[in-house]
Amino acid sequence: MKKVLATIVLLTLNLLLISFSAAAQTEQAEMADAMRSNGKIYVVVVVCLIILFGLIGYVFRIDRKLSKLEKQQKD
Known part of the structure; x- marks a missing residue:
């Protein structure tokens, strides 16, 4: 039972991280562009x-x- 619960928790965390990274890619990274140019x-x-x-x-x-x-x- 503990393995099933741990698997569900890990799957949920992975899905949350994927959704956060997808949302972060829509914004412009002006600071990164400035740092890259310098x-x-x-x-x-x-x-x-x-x-x-x-x-x-x-x-x-x-x-x-x-x-x-x-x-x-x-x-």
Whole structure:
């Protein structure tokens, strides 16, 4: 029952995100155009990628530590 509920929640969130992205595409991105013309958009992209990779690395590090603790607890 929990799996079904989790699937329904995830499906609902995905549909909401799709509808938000579709609505956001109809507006003009004047700030993005200005940043792109100045070359600053690349700085924004690099900073976002650094944050994303940092979060992914953090999650993997926490996962390894948890696995190690679980293994120690079993022994």
